[in-house]
Amino acid sequence: MATPIKSSVPLNDSNASVQPTKNNESSPASFSLWIAGIAFTFFIALTGYGLAKIPGFQQVGPLACSILIAVAYRHFRGYPEALRSGIQFSAKRLLRLAIILYGLKLNIDVVLNQGLGLLVYDAGVIIFSIAVTILIAKWLKADPSLSLMLGVGTGVCGAAAIAAVSPIVAAKDEDTAIGVGMIALVGTLFAISYTILRPFLPLSAVEYGMWSGISLHEIAHVALAAAPSGEDGLAIALLAKLGRVLLLVPLCFILMVWMKRSGKLQSGNKIEFPWFLIGFLAMSVFGSYVLGTFIPVSEAFHNGVANVTTFVLTMAMVGLGLNVDLRALRTKAARPLIAMSITSILLSVLSFVLV
Numbered sequence: 001m002a003t004p005i006k007s008s009v010p011l012n013d014s015n016a017s018v019q020p021t022k023n024n025e026s027s028p029a030s031f032s033l034w035i036a037g038i039a040f041t042f043f044i045a046l047t048g049y050g051l052a053k054i055p056g057f058q059q060v061g062p063l064a065c066s067i068l069i070a071v072a073y074r075h076f077r078g079y080p081e082a083l084r085s086g087i088q089f090s091a092k093r094l095l096r097l098a099i100i101l102y103g104l105k106l107n108i109d110v111v112l113n114q115g116l117g118l119l120v121y122d123a124g125v126i127i128f129s130i131a132v133t134i135l136i137a138k139w140l141k142a143d144p145s146l147s148l149m150l151g152v153g154t155g156v157c158g159a160a161a162i163a164a165v166s167p168i169v170a171a172k173d174e175d176t177a178i179g180v181g182m183i184a185l186v187g188t189l190f191a192i193s194y195t196i197l198r199p200f201l202p203l204s205a206v207e208y209g210m211w212s213g214i215s216l217h218e219i220a221h222v223a224l225a226a227a228p229s230g231e232d233g234l235a236i237a238l239l240a241k242l243g244r245v246l247l248l249v250p251l252c253f254i255l256m257v258w259m260k261r262s263g264k265l266q267s268g269n270k271i272e273f274p275w276f277l278i279g280f281l282a283m284s285v286f287g288s289y290v291l292g293t294f295i296p297v298s299e300a301f302h303n304g305v306a307n308v309t310t311f312v313l314t315m316a317m318v319g320l321g322l323n324v325d326l327r328a329l330r331t332k333a334a335r336p337l338i339a340m341s342i343t344s345i346l347l348s349v350l351s352f353v354l355v
Contacts, residue, residue: 030085037086038315041094041322044069045314059192061220063159064184066314067177070321071329079322091173091319095163096276098313102160103283104305105219106245110288115239121214121354122243125347126251129155133343142335146175150340152255153183154347157245158218159313164248168255168274177320178333182340187217190344194225207355209233213240215351217344246284249277 048066051057057065080087111119133151137144148169153162159180166176194212203211212226212233219241226237252274291297 033082034086034089037080037083037088038090038094039086040080040083041087041090041315041318044073044318045311048314048318049311059188059224061184061188063310063314063317064181064188066318067181067184067321067324070318071177071181071324071326074322074324075326087319087322089319090315091323092316094312094319095316096279098309098316099160099164099276100279100283101305101309101312103280104287104291104302104309106242106284106287108246108284108288110239111242111246115243118210118214118240119243119247121210121351122240122247125214125244125351126152126155126247128350129343129347132346133339136339136342137336140335140339142339143175143332145169145171146179146332146336147339149175149179150183150336151343152251153179154217154340154343155244156248156251157241158183158187158221159317160218160245161248163313163316164252164274164277164280165255168252169259173320173323174325174328177317177324178329179336180317180320182333182337183217186337186341186344187221188224190348191216191221191225195228198225198228201352203355205229205233206236209235209237210240211352211355213237214244214355215348216241219245249281252277 045062045066048069049062051065051069052060052062130148130151133147133154134144136142137147137151149162149165149171152165153159155161162176162179162183165171166179171179194216198208201208208229209226209232212222212229213236216222216225219238222237222241223234226234229237256274
C-alpha cells in the first residue's frame with residue numbers, strides 16, 4: 001500500500017510560504033488559481049478605489065476602504081481557500097515590491113541638502129512615538145506586536161512603515177492589516193482636524209507646514225493638511241516628512257538587532273534579512289541622482305509611478321485584510337488603538353510647542 005504524501009505547508013497557515021511545490025508549478029490548474037488569487041486582490045483594490053470616490057469616503061482613502069472591503073468579505077463569505085496562493089503572493093511579494101517602489105518618493109539629495117536640521121526633529125519624533133506607544137500599551141495590557149507596529153507607523157510614515165517592519169517583528173498578517181487600517185483612519189482624522197484648526201493657530205505658513213510634517217502619520221496626510229498653507233508651507237511639510245521616511249531604513253536594522261538580542265522571537269522563528277529595504281534605498285538613490293539628472297522624466301511619470309506604488313500597496317493590504325477575523329479584531333484592536341491615539345495627541349501637542 002502506497003504511503004500517502006503529506007503536504008509540508010498547512011492549509012490554514014496564513015504565514016506559510018507562497019512558493020508552490022515543483023509539481024504545482026507544472027499544473028495549469030494551480031497556475032490559474034494563482035493568477036485568480038492575484039486578480040481577486042486586484043479587483044477588491046479597484047473596488048476600494050471606487051468606494052473612495054464616494055462622498056464620505058473620500059477622506060478615508062482607497063487603502064483603508066480596500067482593507068474594509070477585504071475584512072467584510074472574509075467575515076461574510078469566509079477566506080477563499082482555492083485562491084490562497086495568489087492572495088498570499090499579493091500579501092507577501094507585492095508588499096515588498098511596493099516598499100521598493102516607495103523609495104522613489106524619497107529624494108535623498110533634497111533631505112541631505114535642505115533638511116538636515118529637520119532630521120533631529122524627525123529622529124526625536126520616531127523615538128517618542130515608539131517609546132510612548134509601547135509604554136501606554138504596557139499600561140493598558142495591549143497586544144505588544146500590534147502596538148509596536150502602530151508606534152512605528154505613527155513615528156515614521158504610516159502604512160508603508162508598518163508594512164516594512166512587520167516581517168522584522170514577525171507580526172501576523174492579521175495584525176499588519178489591522179495596524180494599517182487603524183493608522184490610515186486615525187491619520188485621516190488628524191489631518192482633517194489640522195485643516196480645521198489652521199486658521200485659528202498662531203503659526204506662520206512655514207511653521208504650520210513644519211508642524212504637519214513632523215507630526216502627521218503618512219505623506220498623504222501631510223499633503224492634505226499642509227496644502228491650504230500654500231507652497232512654502234507644503235514644501236517644508238513634505239521635507240520634514242521625507243526625513244522621517246529616510247530614517248525608516250536604519251530603524252528597521254535597529255529593530256532587527258533588538259528582536260534578536262531581546263529574545264522576542266518565538267522558538268524556531270528566524271528574521272529574514274530585509275532585502276526589500278536595500279531595494280528601497282537603491283530606488284531612492286536612483287530617483288534622487290539618476291532620474292531627472294541623467295534620464296529626463298516628466299512630472300506625469302513621477303505621478304504615474306506614485307499611483308502604481310499606492311495601488312500595488314493596496315493590493316498587498318487586501319491580501320493581508322483577508323486574514324483579519326472580526327471577532328479577534330474586537331478583542332485585540334481597541335487597546336492598541338487607544339495607545340496610538342493618545343500617542344498621536346501627545347505628539348501633536350509637543351511638536352506644536354516646539355515649532
